[in-house]
Every structure is written in C-alpha cells, then in structure tokens.
Amino acid sequence: MTELEKMNDPALQEYYLQLVRHYEKFQAQKLKLNMSRGIPGPDQLDLAAGLLDCINQTNYKAADGTDCRNYGGVDGLPEAKELFAQLLEAKPAEVIIGGNSSLNLMNDLIIRAMLHGLPGSETPWVKQPQVKFLCPSPGYDRHFAICEHLGIELIPIKYQHDGPDMAQVEQLAAADASIKGIWCVPKHSNPTGITYSDAVVKRLAAMPVKAPDFRIFWDNAYTVHHLTDTPPRLLNMLAECKQAGQPDRVFVFTSTSKVSLAGAGIAALAASEANINWFKKHLGIQTIGPDKLNQLRHVRFFKDRAGIEAHMRKHAAIIKPKFDLAIAIMEAELGGKNLASWSKPQGGYFISVNTLPGCAKKTVAKTAAAGVVLTSAGATFPYGRDPKDSNIRLAPTFPPLAELKQAMELFTLCIQLASVEQELEKRGLRQ
Numbered sequence: 221m222t223e224l225e226k227m228n229d230p231a232l233q234e235y236y237l238q239l240v241r242h243y244e245k246f247q248a249q250k251l252k253l254n255m256s257r258g259i260p261g262p263d264q265l266d267l268a269a270g271l272l273d274c275i276n277q278t279n280y281k282a283a284d285g286t287d288c289r290n291y292g293g294v295d296g297l298p299e300a301k302e303l304f305a306q307l308l309e310a311k312p313a314e315v316i317i318g319g320n321s322s323l324n325l326m327n328d329l330i331i332r333a334m335l336h337g338l339p340g341s342e343t344p345w346v347k348q349p350q351v352k353f354l355c356p357s358p359g360y361d362r363h364f365a366i367c368e369h370l371g372i373e374l375i376p377i378k379y380q381h382d383g384p385d386m387a388q389v390e391q392l393a394a395a396d397a398s399i400k401g402i403w404c405v406p407k408h409s410n411p412t413g414i415t416y417s418d419a420v421v422k423r424l425a426a427m428p429v430k431a432p433d434f435r436i437f438w439d440n441a442y443t444v445h446h447l448t449d450t451p452p453r454l455l456n457m458l459a460e461c462k463q464a465g466q467p468d469r470v471f472v473f474t475s476t477s478k479v480s481l482a483g484a485g486i487a488a489l490a491a492s493e494a495n496i497n498w499f500k501k502h503l504g505i506q507t508i509g510p511d512k513l514n515q516l517r518h519v520r521f522f523k524d525r526a527g528i529e530a531h532m533r534k535h536a537a538i539i540k541p542k543f544d545l546a547i548a549i550m551e552a553e554l555g556g557k558n559l560a561s562w563s564k565p566q567g568g569y570f571i572s573v574n575t576l577p578g579c580a581k582k583t584v585a586k587t588a589a590a591g592v593v594l595t596s597a598g599a600t601f602p603y604g605r606d607p608k609d610s611n612i613r614l615a616p617t618f619p620p621l622a623e624l625k626q627a628m629e630l631f632t633l634c635i636q637l638a639s640v641e642q643e644l645e646k647r648g649l650r651q
C-alpha cells in the first residue's frame with residue numbers, strides 16, 4: 221500500500237495543495253537544467269588534458285615506425301590493438317580499432333549485415349521478409365533506434381536482477397529464424413546498472429538458436445566505469461562463446477568516450493577472427509585508414525589497462541558524490557512512501573527509477589515544465605513504449621552538485637505530484 225492510499229480524502233487534498241505550492245516555487249526559479257543524457261562533466265574531460273600533449277610536431281610515429289599522419293592501418297595501430305585487447309580480454313588479432321564512436325561501429329556493422337550478410341548468413345538480412353532483434357528492456361534507446369531506423373522489429377525482453385529473462389530469450393531464439401540478434405549492455409547496464417551473472421553469460425553463449433547468423437551485440441560501454449573499489453566481475457563473453465563451440469556468436473564493443481574524451485575518444489570491436497576478417501574486408505571499402513594520431517595519443521597517455529583503471533578511479537572520485545547525492549535525495553523525499561523505487565548502481569552512468577505504473581510520463585513532463593529536462597519517459601523501451609509507463613532514466617554526471625540537488629528536489633516533488641494526481645483521479649476527486 222502506498223502512503224497516499226492510507227490517507228483519507230481531506231488529508232490527500234491538503235497534501236496535494238502543499239505539493240502544488242512547493243512546485244510553484246520551483247517554477248518561479250526558472251531553472252534551465254538538462255539531465256537527459258549520460259555526459260561527462262567538464263571536470264571529467266579535464267582529467268584527459270594530457271592526451272592533447274602526447275604528440276607534437278616531431279613525435280608522431282608509432283612503435284613500428286608508422287607515420288601516423290599518413291593513410292593506412294585500416295584495422296588500427298598494433299599498440300592500440302594491444303591496449304584494447306587488454307581491455308576486452310581478447311587477442312590483438314581479434315580486435316579492430318574504430319573511430320571515435322562505438323555506436324558508429326554497431327550501426328555500420330548492422331547495415332553491412334543487412335546489405336551483405338554476416339559469416340554464416342544464408343542471404344543478406346535485407347532479403348529476408350523480416351529481421352528481428354531481442355531487446356532486454358529497459359535498455360539503451362540508441363540501440364533500439366539503429367534497428368528501428370532499418371526496419372528491424374524490436375522484441376522487448378524482461379530484465380531480471382542479473383540480466384535478461386533467459387527463459388524468454390532461449391525460447392524465442394530457438395524458435396524463430398528471423399531473430400538475428402540481441403542487444404546487451406552487460407556491465408553497469410544502461411540504465412538499470414546491473415551486471416550479467418555468470419549463469420546468464422553462459423546461457424547466452426551456449427543456447428540453441430534457429431538463425432545460423434544469430435549474433436550477440438555485447439556493448440561493454442561501461443567495462444571500467446566503476447563507482448566502488450569492489451566492482452562486479454563479468455565473464456569474458458568471447459571466451460565463453462568459444463568454449464560453447466559458438467566462436468562467431470558475439471561482437472564485443474567498447475569505447476573511451478567516457479574514459480578520455482566523449483567527442484574524441486576511440487572505439488573498438490572484438491570478435492572471432494572470422495568475424496574480424498569479414499568486418500575488415502568491408503571496412504577497407506569504406507576508408508583508407510582511421511585517425512592513427514588519436515590512437516597514438518591514447519596509447520601514450522594510458523599505456524595499458526592498469527593506466528586506464530587508475531584514470532577511472534579519478535572519474536569515480538568526481539561522479540560518485542553525484543550518484544550519492546541523487547540517491548540520498550530520493551531516500552529523504554520518497555523513502556518509505558512506496559511511490560517509487562530506484563537502482564543503486566555500482567558503476568556506469570545512470571540511475572533507473574520506477575514510479576507507480578502510469579506516472580512516468582507525467583513526472584517527466586512536470587519536471588520539464590519547471591525547467592529540468594530528463595530522458596523522455598518510455599525512451600528505455602523499444603518504440604519508446606514503456607508498457608507500465610513507469611521507468612525513468614536519470615543521468616546525474618553532467619550537472620554540478622548544486623544544480624543536481626535542485627534537479628533532484630524537483631524530480632522527487634514531481635513524482636509525488638504525479639502520484640497524488642493519479643490517486644485523486646482514482647477517487648473521482650480530480651478530472
């Protein structure tokens with residue numbers, strides 16, 4: 221039972237008036253804050269300032285003498301492949317270095333699968349009557365957008381505490397040859413914050429699938445983005461797929477967007493050598509070579525996995541207080557009222573909040589009307605349709621603490637307002 225259901229009608233109406241008065245004070249402040257996307261703050265970008273000084277007019281050659289200013293090296297500098305092989309627990313031969321965006325790699329990969337087919341495909345995907353992807357939800361809206369844009373049908377899959385509902389995934393993937401893929405953010409997931417359990421990883425690697433060219437899109441965007449000193453461990457999906465006799469089943473993605481510079485980082489792909497050779501063949505048509513100077517800068521700045529991990533501890537020192545503040549305000553304002561629940565992530569960039577069913581859209585609209593933009597309600601579900609209208613993704617990293625405090629106070633107030641309005645409507649006390 222919610223706190224509101226326990227109130228009699230006059231008490232509920234009085235409480236509503238109090239909330240409205242409080243909300244009007246927020247409106248008078250004319251706030252202008254945006255918390256809609258997971259963006260690093262400028263102080264986080266400053267941590268990578270040295271990256272810009274790692275090369276100069278005379279010092280631009282890779283370890284093997286490659287002149288990084290020139291064309292070539294389509295799959296990446298050897299030392300960049302070595303660095304990302306460490307990060308992705310793969311062999312350098314199983315890695316391709318991309319441009320500045322992993323989303324770009326995912327998008328291009330799926331377009332190539334549509335136009336040309338993947339290793340194991342009977343036809344290019346576009347020649348099939350329908351292509352479908354499994355979408356554990358709430359999930360990352362831009363994954364869903366890539367598929368939607370290409371006419372790929374999105375099938376929502378429920379999340380459990382340790383990953384997608386595997387019974388549902390196994391049943392669908394085994395029965396339907398038009399299901400070609402599943403989107404996974406396996407560590408500090410966007411937005412739920414969960415990390416997939418060993419059992420889920422092993423079941424995904426080994427499950428029977430009907431499509432001969434089924435792939436797991438393993439977006440390990442938050443692989444080193446921890447908020448604690450004891451982060452959860454994620455099994456190596458590439459190794460698990462090999463062990464299960466399905467070496468080609470997975471494409472692993474990551475980037476340094478939230479490690480170095482969000483607009484000028486480096487993305488990478490890891491996969492079996494068969495998948496990598498296929499990707500390289502298509503990449504060679506698209507470009508003569510990537511920005512190797514940026515690769516060189518990253519290798520010189522971070523050196524190795526340990527260098528990246530040490531750097532990420534500096535990020536955590538900046539953003540953990542923001543997560544702590546956001547959660548403390550929700551606990552203070554909403555704790556014990558049964559009006560919402562929220563994740564307490566151990567890493568990543570988001571807090572996932574669930575309001576009472578039917579209250580998410582209203583909450584986000586009220587927050588926006590008082591000057592704080594959040595991720596659209598529904599965005600975390602395929603086609604923007606949250607069946608319960610309950611999930612809201614909070615991105616607390618960008619605003620400074622003082623602004624985050626204002627935004628969270630407004631947000632928690634709007635959750636209460638939306639919940640009270642719904643309760644008043646239920647009782648016929650409000651139209």
Ligand code: PMP
Pocket residue numbers: 258320321322323324360405410439441474475476477482487
């Ligand atoms: N994957 C996930 C799960 C993300 O949350 C993000 C950024 N919000 C991206 C990919 C985008 O990565 P990139 O900057 O490498 O394109």
